[in-house]
Amino acid sequence: MYETRYEKPRDTLPRGPSYLHHVLTALKAGRDDHFRQALRVSPQTFDKLVACLENDPVFSNNSNQSQLSVDQQLAVALYRFGHDGNGASVQSVANWAGLGKGTVHLCTRRVMTAVLRPSFMQAAVRLPTQEEKEKAKQWVHDHSCKSWRNGWCFVDGTLVPLEERPTWYGPSYFDRKCKYSLNIQVVNLPNLQIIDFSYGHTGSTHDSVAWNGTKIAQEHDTVFEQGEWIWADSAYPVI
Known part of the structure; x- marks a missing residue:
């Protein structure tokens, strides 16, 4: 043997x-x-x-x-x-x-x-340059209300399903879609370039809580200039 x-x-x-x-x-x-x-x-x-x-x-x-x-x-x-x-x-x-x-x-x-x-993550995901930000604003200006051009980025959460329930704290991974998953927050420009993200949140974590793990949420005072803002749905708080 x-x-x-x-x-x-x-x-x-x-x-x-x-x-x-x-x-x-x-x-x-x-x-x-x-x-x-x-x-x-x-x-x-x-x-x-x-x-x-x-x-x-x-x-x-x-x-x-x-x-x-x-x-x-x-x-x-x-x-x-x-x-x-x-x-x-x-x-x-x-x-x-x-x-x-x-x-x-x-x-x-x-x-x-x-x-x-x-x-790799720092090279692949970064905040936009001033030129990239201006292009994003121009896209919003051309495709929506001109007064909304200062909303140059977007945020939303996505649920990444897991194969099975995790052994530790399994119920916390159970999401609203009746699956076990992770909540990933993604912030991107209109051209779909990802500029910020947060991960590691369980599927049951609300988007408004998981959002706090992004750099933009933590440093919004320095990321956004006067009058700028981010597009989000009603799951997110007004800062």
Whole structure:
């Protein structure tokens, strides 16, 4: 038993053809719409993410068995993030990518390790320059009431569903949509550029409370100039 590690023969599962390769070659080169449907980002955004993440040390090791390329690992993670329910199960993602379930887990973990580096987050998410702010104001001026042009950014919360109820404080993750989730606050410009966010709040957390975790909420006196404001729905307080 010490030599084989298994008392009985292993029950192997034959792997089917990988659709991952087709997405990263044929669809990426010729069908942007289908590429976006699979990975939820455009090919241009995908390439930029690969360029930003490929030098992260998490994607290199001293093992004799080399890792998958960074673009393959990122594609696996994005496909998993872009699906819900049974479609996001490890086995479903493994079938789509033609990989083992353990590899799917490793790809997801490595991508999230790289994305959550403080250096990456600070470079990817920042407050707009004065020029970018003026462009946002001009967009509001052109697409809504001219008097509202000083509302140059928007905030809303989104619920990220969890696979199962967390062991610790599980009921606090139960949200209004009857799922276990996390409340993520996102602040963006009209062009959808994210300029601030907060995470780590349970699904039952009200948007008005989770909003307080953003930098803009904590430093609104310095972020907004006289007469400027942020668009939000009725769930948020008037500051």
